[in-house]
Amino acid sequence: MLKGRIRKSEEPSDKERIHLRHTVPADEAYLKKWLLAENTLRGFPMENEAEVDDNLKMWMQYAKYGCALTAELEGEVVGGCVLYVHPYKKLVHACLFAIIVDDSKRGCGIGTQLMEAMIQYAKERLKIEQLHLEVYDGIKAFDLYKRMGFIEYGREKDCLRDKGESIDKILMYKWI
Amino acid sequence: MEIEIREAKSQDQTSVLTWLSDPELLPFLQTEKGREVKDLAQFWVSPQKPSLSFIATIKKKPVGILVIFASDYNKITHWAFCTLLVAKNKRGCGVAKALLQAADLWAKKRGCERLIMELYESPFTQAFEKLGFKPYATQEGYVKVEGGYLSRTLFARSALC
Numbered sequence: 001m002l003k004g005r006i007r008k009s010e011e012p013s014d015k016e017r018i019h020l021r022h023t024v025p026a027d028e029a030y031l032k033k034w035l036l037a038e039n040t041l042r043g044f045p046m047e048n049e050a051e052v053d054d055n056l057k058m059w060m061q062y063a064k065y066g067c068a069l070t071a072e073l074e075g076e077v078v079g080g081c082v083l084y085v086h087p088y089k090k091l092v093h094a095c096l097f098a099i100i101v102d103d104s105k106r107g108c109g110i111g112t113q114l115m116e117a118m119i120q121y122a123k124e125r126l127k128i129e130q131l132h133l134e135v136y137d138g139i140k141a142f143d144l145y146k147r148m149g150f151i152e153y154g155r156e157k158d159c160l161r162d163k164g165e166s167i168d169k170i171l172m173y174k175w176i
Numbered sequence: 177m178e179i180e181i182r183e184a185k186s187q188d189q190t191s192v193l194t195w196l197s198d199p200e201l202l203p204f205l206q207t208e209k210g211r212e213v214k215d216l217a218q219f220w221v222s223p224q225k226p227s228l229s230f231i232a233t234i235k236k237k238p239v240g241i242l243v244i245f246a247s248d249y250n251k252i253t254h255w256a257f258c259t260l261l262v263a264k265n266k267r268g269c270g271v272a273k274a275l276l277q278a279a280d281l282w283a284k285k286r287g288c289e290r291l292i293m294e295l296y297e298s299p300f301t302q303a304f305e306k307l308g309f310k311p312y313a314t315q316e317g318y319v320k321v322e323g324g325y326l327s328r329t330l331f332a333r334s335a336l337c
Contacts, residue, residue, distance in 0.1 A: 132318075
């Protein structure tokens, strides 16, 4: 089991109990449940269960190659992330990732810990030099990414059209 | 020269591979010579639906390709990612323009309003800007090459021209 890097300054009791492990097929049900939780899909391009299933197929493909991690808190599955490692040699050092935390566990530092552990894993095990991400305007995770040192390098206007709302995509990256 | 546009066929892979293998172009591509370029050529001529590829021909000979990577996800059908390449000896002859006209027609039928593409400090940046692509984001260090990195610039173009 991979242990998450711990920030002692915030909620040490919870953080010390967070562990990361490689994602296994049984985790797909958790990912699906979190994605389909109320209001979560506003921050994703998927709109319905069929699209979520389609997206998770790709997530689980990356899991087969050790590029997806699952976070557990006291034995309970609470979050996950995937590193979309590129197959081309010239692009393998820069990796797009996605992260999700159980909606009932948000706001208690799990996202921060998961990110820290993922960055450490990406750097040390996968030899990744730069992480980049896509986040939609108005999504709380944007603040977390900024706090973690991700820099905004552009915005794609009107990227999502969701229930009559036009939402911009914010592009961010960080050298690790 | 009359330029004709048709959908790509698997037999076009050889032409696309030749264009992608141009030593002057390779430094500005995401792929390396050999297996990667071969895989990319195959991927470009046979994308999975709803994505598709157009081939431009002059006297039945392939001279350029435009690949549209589209998604069926409801929230993002109004834009698509694309990539475009013209044979070295046919640049400046209107091939790219003809391919984009075909893409625009396809886009209109589908309700797609915008085409997006990316370049890695390519010498063709100005040519793409002349075709209506406008830069909106630049990511440093996206491509690792011998002796350093190249940035990735994303461009958008209205498909409603």
